Amino acid sequence: MKKKLTIGIIILLSGFFLGGISFYILGRVTGPLRPSLSVLPRVPSQIIETSKAFSEIANAISPAVVNISTTKVIKRDAAPSFFEDPFFNFFDPFHEFSSPKKWKEQSLGSGVIVSNDGYIITNNHVVEQSEEIKVILYDKRSFKGKVMGADSKTDIAVVKINAKDLPTALWADSDKLQVGEFVLAIGNPFGLSHTVTMGIISAVGRVSVGITDYEDFIQTDAAINPGNSGGPLVNIKGEVIGINTAIFSKTGGYQGIGFAVPSNLARSVMDQLVKHGKVTRGWIGVSIQRLTPELSQKFGLKDSDGALVGDTVKGSPAEKAGIMRGDIILEYNGKKVADADSLRNTVAQSKAGSQVAVRILRGGKEYNLTATIAEYPKEIGEAAPELSHEDKQKEALAGLEVIELTREIAQQLGLNRDEKGVVVVRVEPGSAAEEAKLKKGDIIQEIDNKKINNINDFNKIASNIKPGGTVLLFINRGGQRFYAVIRAS
DSSP states (O other): OHHHHHHHHHHHHHHHHHHHHHHHHHHHHHOOOOOOOOSOOOOOHHHHHHHHHHHHHHHHHGGGEEEEEEEEEEEEOOOOOGGGSGGGGGTOTTOOOOOOEEEEEEEEEEEEEOSTTSEEEEEHHHHTTOSEEEEEOTTSOEEEOEEEEEETTTTEEEEEOSOOSOOOOOBOOGGGOOTTOEEEEEEOGGGOTTEEEEEEEEEEEEOOOSSOSSOOEEEEOSOOOTTOTTOEEEOTTSOEEEEEEEEOOSSSSOOSOEEEEEHHHHHHHHHHHHHHSSOOOEEOOEEEEEOOHHHHHHTTOSSOOSEEEEEEOTTSHHHHHTOOTTOEEEEETTEEOOOHHHHHHHHHTSOTTOEEEEEEEETTEEEEEEEEOEEOOSOOOOOOOOOOOOOOEEOSSTTEEEEEOOHHHHHHTTOOTTOOSEEEEEEOTTSHHHHTTOOTTOEEEEETTEEOOSHHHHHHHHHTOOTTOEEEEEEEETTEEEEEEEEOO
16 A cells, blocks of 8 residues: 555656756747737827827818819820821721810819808819819718819819708817917828828928919928818818918938918818809018018118018008008908018908008118008019020129119010119029029119119129128019018128
C-alpha cells in the first residue's frame, strides 16, 4: 500500500515538474500571456455628446442640400481638309463634308434650398451658360432647374424648381462669425452625394483673392473639393453662414484652404435677383486704394487704417459731397473703414438714394461730409494701353523710362487729349519701379504732390530727388488714378 502511495506521489510531482518546465519554455517562446480585453474604454460623456451633436447637424441640414448637374453644348467649326475640296467630288460624289462639330459638356455642383417653394442658391459658375440644369434632392427626386438670376461679381446664382413643401436651410448672421468656430461643409465633391466635412473658420474678411470683383470671403479648412461649389457652409446650429465657392490649390484638390461667400452678402444678392432679376449696387464715384505703410508715411499717418482716394469722378456723389483726391476716408456711415476693399464692399451694398456720413482726413485735419448714394453705372470703361512710340529717355528715377504725353499718345491710350504728364514706356525688371507695380503705359502726373505737365517738369523734379528716399507718384492708368510709392536710386 505504501509502495503504491509512494509511486502516486512521485507521478504527481513529476507531472507538476514537467508542467512547470513546459509553461516556462512556452512563456519564453511566445512571451507573457495577456488577458483578453473584454471592457470597452471609458469615453467622456462630453465627447459622446459632441459626436452626436455633429451627427444631428448633418441630419438636419442634409435634406436642404441638393446636387446640381448642368449640361452645355460646345460648338466648333471643323476646318475642311484638303480632300474635302469640291474638286474631289468626282472621286467620291456621295462624300459628306464636315459640318460644325458639337459635343455636350457636363459639370457637377451643389446648392442649398432656401425656400419651401423651390428657390435654391448656388454659385454662378456652376450654372453659367448652361442649357440644361438637373437638380437632385436628398430623397433622390429629380427636377429640371431654371436660373432666375445670376451675379458674376459675387459668383452667386438663384435656381428655381417646381416643387412645394421642401425642407429649407436657415440663415445665420455672418457678421457675428469668429475665427476658430466649428463649421461643416456639405456638398457633392467629385460627384459623391451629400458629403459632410468638418473644420473651423480659419479667417474672415478675406479680400484680394482674385476670384470675384466683390470679395469678403470666409476662409475655412473644412475639406472642399470640385463639386462642393454652391453648397452650404454651416455653423454648429445647422445655420448657413456661407456658400462654398472656391479653393486654393496647386493640385486641383483640397489643400486646407477653402473660401465661402458670407451668408449676409449671399442673401442680399439672392433677394435682389429674385425680386428684380439683377443686382443694384451703390456708388459714390471715387477710385480708392489701400494704404500701404509707405503711403501712410507719406501722408503722415500712424497706421494704415482707412482708404486713400486716388480720384473722384466729375459730377459724382463724392465730388458733390466735397471729397477730393488725396483724402483719407476714415469712417463710412458711422463705421470705421479698415481698408479700401471693405469700403468698396460696404458702398456696393448701400441703397441708391440713401444719404451716408463720410469722415475724412485731409491735411492732418478731420472733416465730416455727407454723400448721397447713386446706382453703380452699368459700364465704366477701362483702357488697355499699348504704346508704339520709340522715343525713350533715361530718367533719374531708377528703372523708369518715360516720354512726354502728347495729344496723339493720349488718344492712343483712350484718355482726354488735354491730359498732362509723362508716359512710362519701360519698367526695368527687378527695379524699384517694378516693385511699386508701375507698368508700361502709366501716366505720371505728379511727383511728391508737384504737377508734371511735360518731360521738363519731370526731369527738373527728378533731379532734385535724394538717393535712397521715397517718392510719392500720382498715376493715371487707363483713366484709373491712384498713388504709388517708389524708392529713388
